Amino acid sequence: MPQPNFNDLAAFAMVAKERSFTRAGAKLGVSQSALSQTIKALEERLKLRLLTRTTRSVAPTEAGLRLLETVGPRFEEIEAELAALGELRGKPAGTIRITAGEHAAISILQPALRRFLPTHPDIKVEITVEYGLVDIVAAGYDAGVRLGEQVAKDMIAVRIGPDMRMAVVGSPAYLERHGIPKTPQDLASHNCIASRLPTYGGLFAWGLEKDGQEVKVRADGQLVFNSLALRLHSALDGLGLAYMPEDQVLPHIGEGRLVRVLEDWCPPFPGYHLYYPSRRHFSPALSVLVDALHERG
DSSP: OOOOOHHHHHHHHHHHHHTOHHHHHHHHTSOHHHHHHHHHHHHHHHTSOOEEEOSSOEEEOHHHHHHHHHHHHHHHHHHHHHHHGGGGGTSOOEEEEEEEOHHHIIIIIHHHHHHHGGGOTTEEEEEEEOSSOOOHHHHTOSEEEEEGGGSOTTEEEEEOSOOBOEEEEEOHHHHHHHOOOOSGGGGGGSOBOEEBOTTTSSBOEEEEEETTEEEEEEOOSSOEESOHHHHHHHHHTTSOBEEEEHHHHHHHHHTTSOEEEOGGGOOOBOOEEEEEETTSOOOHHHHHHHHHHHHHO
C-alpha cells in the first residue's frame, strides 16, 4: 500500500478536528476545493472512507476516528516542539490555546493579557469561553482555567486568582415589590434568575453556607441564562434576583443600582487555577504566561 505523506495526514487531522472543510482550509491556508481533493486522494490510497460529508457537516467515520486518535496527538506534539524552538531565539514564541469560563476570562485572563502581551510580541493567545468542563488534552488546548475544586487530580494546577465570593443581588425596585429574603428558604417565593450550565446538567444550584450549614437552592424563575452579562443586566432591570461573582456587582451596589441580600450566607472560597497536563510538553510561551498569572494570583 502506498504510504500517505504527512501533508495528507495533517490535512485530514485538521478537517476531522474542525468538522468543516471551510474552517480547516482557513487554518491551513488552502482553498476548500484543494483540501477536499487532498482528502479524497488520501481515502483512495487507503481504500477507506475517512469522512462522512453532508451539505451541512463533516464527521469522521469509524476508520477516520481511529486514524485521528492515532495521528492527532502526534501532530500536536510536533507543533509544540516547533513552538518550543522559539526558545532558541532568546524569547518565547508560539500560540497558547486556553479554555476558560466566562467570568475567569473576564476577571483574570483579560487584565493579565493587557499587561502580558505588549512585552511578548511573538506570543499569541487564543481563549475559548466554554461553560462546561473540557478535556483539554482531547480538545487540543494547552491549558484551562477553572475553580480549584473543578480541576482533575491528574493535572498540574497553579493558583492565579484570589479567594472569591458570590453575591445574591436585586434592584431596589424589585426588592420593594417582592420583599427582602432573610433566609435561603425565602428564595422559593422569589423570581430567581437561573443558569443552565452543561457541567451541571439541570439548573445550576445556588450554593449558600452559614455557620457550617450548607444549603443548595434550586433557583427558579422566569429567566434562564448561560451568560454572566445577561444575568447582571436582568437584575439591573428589576427582573429578579441574581447569583453573581461579587466582583461583578460591587460597583453597582456602591452606586445603589443593586442591593445585596443574604450576604452572611456567601462565604469566600478558593479562586481560579490554571491547569495543564503534566505529560504534555510545557512550552516556553506557556511557561512565561503561567509565571505572569501566578504573580497576579
